[in-house]
Amino acid sequence: MNAAPSSPQRAVVLLSGGLDSTTVLAIARAAGYDCACLSFDYGQRHRAELQAAKRIANALGAYRHQVVQLDLRPFAGFGGSALTDESIAVPTAGLSSGIPVTYVPARNTIMLAIALGFAEVNQAQHIFFGANAVDYSGYPDCRPAYVQAFSAMANLATKAAIEGQLLEIHTPIIHATKAEIIQQGHALGVDYGLTVSCYQANDAGEACGVCDSCRLRKIGFQQAGLADPTRYQSAQ
Amino acid sequence: MNAAPSSPQRAVVLLSGGLDSTTVLAIARAAGYDCACLSFDYGQRHRAELQAAKRIANALGAYRHQVVQLDLRPFAGFGGSALTDESIAVPTAGLSSGIPVTYVPARNTIMLAIALGFAEVNQAQHIFFGANAVDYSGYPDCRPAYVQAFSAMANLATKAAIEGQLLEIHTPIIHATKAEIIQQGHALGVDYGLTVSCYQANDAGEACGVCDSCRLRKIGFQQAGLADPTRYQSAQ
Numbered sequence: 001m002n003a004a005p006s007s008p009q010r011a012v013v014l015l016s017g018g019l020d021s022t023t024v025l026a027i028a029r030a031a032g033y034d035c036a037c038l039s040f041d042y043g044q045r046h047r048a049e050l051q052a053a054k055r056i057a058n059a060l061g062a063y064r065h066q067v068v069q070l071d072l073r074p075f076a077g078f079g080g081s082a083l084t085d086e087s088i089a090v091p092t093a094g095l096s097s098g099i100p101v102t103y104v105p106a107r108n109t110i111m112l113a114i115a116l117g118f119a120e121v122n123q124a125q126h127i128f129f130g131a132n133a134v135d136y137s138g139y140p141d142c143r144p145a146y147v148q149a150f151s152a153m154a155n156l157a158t159k160a161a162i163e164g165q166l167l168e169i170h171t172p173i174i175h176a177t178k179a180e181i182i183q184q185g186h187a188l189g190v191d192y193g194l195t196v197s198c199y200q201a202n203d204a205g206e207a208c209g210v211c212d213s214c215r216l217r218k219i220g221f222q223q224a225g226l227a228d229p230t231r232y233q234s235a236q
Numbered sequence: 237m238n239a240a241p242s243s244p245q246r247a248v249v250l251l252s253g254g255l256d257s258t259t260v261l262a263i264a265r266a267a268g269y270d271c272a273c274l275s276f277d278y279g280q281r282h283r284a285e286l287q288a289a290k291r292i293a294n295a296l297g298a299y300r301h302q303v304v305q306l307d308l309r310p311f312a313g314f315g316g317s318a319l320t321d322e323s324i325a326v327p328t329a330g331l332s333s334g335i336p337v338t339y340v341p342a343r344n345t346i347m348l349a350i351a352l353g354f355a356e357v358n359q360a361q362h363i364f365f366g367a368n369a370v371d372y373s374g375y376p377d378c379r380p381a382y383v384q385a386f387s388a389m390a391n392l393a394t395k396a397a398i399e400g401q402l403l404e405i406h407t408p409i410i411h412a413t414k415a416e417i418i419q420q421g422h423a424l425g426v427d428y429g430l431t432v433s434c435y436q437a438n439d440a441g442e443a444c445g446v447c448d449s450c451r452l453r454k455i456g457f458q459q460a461g462l463a464d465p466t467r468y469q470s471a472q
Contacts, residue, residue: 071305072353106353109393113349117308117342141393149389156382157345 011126011170012119013037013062014111017052018197019217020130020173023185025060027172028128030188036064036122038115042072042107048205052196059194064122068114072107108141112150112169119167120160128170134177147171178220186226193229206233246270247362247406248355249298250347253288254433255453256366256409259421261296263408264364266424272300272358274351278308278343284441288432295430300358304350308343344377348386348405355403356396364406370413383407414456422462429465442469 011033015021028035037057039050050067057065108131115127131142140146151169155161173181185192197217198207207214209232221228247269251257264271273293275286286303293301344367351363367378376382387405391397409417421428433453434443443450445468457464 069305069307072350105356106349106394109349109352109389110346113342113345114308116345120341140395140398143392146389146392149385149392153345153382153385153389156379156385157377158342159376162376 010034010036010122010124011128012115012122012124013128014115014130015039015053015057015062015065016130017049017054017056017195018130018213019178019185019192019195019220020132020181021053022056022060022190022192022195023181023188024128024130024170024172025056025062026185026188026190028126028170029060029062033126033128035060035062035128036066036118036124037062038111038118039065039067040070040111040114041067042070048196048198048201048203052194052205056194059191066118070110070114072110106141108139108146109150112154116154116157116167120158123160123165125160125165126168126170128172131171131174132176132181133174142174144171144174147174177223178216179223182220182224182226186224191229193231197230202233204231206231208233246272246358246360247364248351248358248360249273249364250351250366251275251289251293251298251301252366253285253290253292253431254366254449255414255421255428255431255456256368256417257289258292258296258426258428258431259417259424260364260366260406260408261292261298262421262424262426264362264406265296265298269362269364271296271298271364272302272354272360273298274347274354275301275303276306276347276350277303278306284432284434284437284439288430288441292430295427302354306346306350308346342377344375344382345386348390352390352393352403356394359396359401361396361401362404362406364408367407367410368412368417369410378410380407380410383410413459414452415459418456418460418462422460427465429467433466438469440467442467444469 009032011028013025013028013035015025015037016039025035025037037053039053041050054065112127112129119125119127131147133143147169151167154167161167176184182192196205196207197213199211199213200208207230217230218228245268247264249261249264249271251261251273252275261271261273273289275289277286290301348363348365355361355363367383369379383405387403390403397403412420418428432441432443433449435447435449436444443466445454453466454464
């Protein structure tokens with residue numbers, strides 16, 4: 001029994017609702033891909049992200065947006081991440097070197113694994129993933145070598161791959177600075193006012209302005225020479 | 237900042253509640269590992285498995301049992317698996333060649349990815365995984381080449397690996413026949429009456445006796461020359 005033919009133009013896009021993944025979606029759309037977006041509700045503090053992702057998928061013409069419930073909070077009590085563990089403070093004092101406490105164990109691997117399954121059921125041979133090895137140099141699972149190893153594994157993992165429909169993982173912004181990402185998205189018409197990057201955004205999607213993610217984003221707009229459309233909390 | 241030292245004796249065991257993963261847990265325990273078991277509630281029809289997993293983790297002295305909610309049913313409408321999609325019948329007419337309809341896209345990759353995160357937060361450098369390339373030769377993600385590729389990726393993915401705590405994935409039954417698995421577990425004192433293998437077990441954990449998994453299990457006990465403790469449904 002043969003599987004139905006896959007669409008060469010179909011792609012799964014990992015969409016967090018932040019600046020990077022939104023730019024990646026815009027890049028995939030501009031390249032002509034039909035995009036099914038995948039977001040994760042993994043108990044993150046910054047839940048306004050998910051609302052943003054929904055609006056962005058719609059605004060950029062994705063044909064589908066799927067939120068997968070994936071509760072990783074049971075992991076938090078065993079030395080988890082500031083993004084899911086209420087007892088670990090989100091750092092706001094400025095960027096530091098090394099692997100940040102906002103690292104979530106194996107998060108990109110888990111998300112890519114689910115994207116792999118989602119790609120197979122959508123008969124998509126492309127995954128677009130906003131990994132970035134510049135700003136997130138401390139995250140092991142944002143490096144090109146990691147992405148290559150995941151691709152090699154993925155092409156041994158699925159029925160689709162066994163049947164010759166190999167998967168390609170696209171990381172179009174992996175070597176870009178935040179300013180370059182913003183300039184590229186701006187050129188593609190992205191409204192970054194829709195995006196939420198803040199690790200501790202409030203329910204209205206307003207940013208704290210002081211967490212690592214906010215700092216990187218602010219500097220990015222400054223260096224890009226573009227107006228920052230981010231909505232900040234009033235205490236800012 | 238260094239991570240706390242990991243325990244060389246700590247392992248994560250993927251435990252479905254079936255015969256294979258239970259044998260793997262018994263093997264890990266007999267080898268002296270402290271075991272944290274991980275099970276998945278992924279919307280499977282055979283939910284009696286999860287109850288069985290809980291009893292087995294307790295009976296075999298795991299120090300922890302974690303069930304992760306992972307609802308993959310949204311994938312079902314796009315050509316999913318008979319194990320999650322009510323509209324695809326579980327085959328009961330006998331074993332056939334090729335990739336079975338009970339294949340769940342990327343399931344082992346998703347489970348191993350979450351096990352990778354669970355291992356990191358538990359400071360475990362070992363994952364025990366009941367992949368089997370004999371009975372499940374049709375599943376791409378049960379082959380040794382796949383497991384090796386996953387290991388290579390995993391050791392580029394995590395903070396623990398970057399800090400030198402490499403992960404090892406153990407697949408002690410990958411080349412064993414069902415009869416050999418049963419004989420090994422029997423020698424280790426496993427009570428297979430606790431396990432549920434059936435793809436459509438009822439709420440009491442009683443097996444249908446005719447699905448692929450039941451057929452493989454039945455033949456296994458016959459070939460092992462051991463009494464089959466499986467509780468079958470009365471219609472059987």
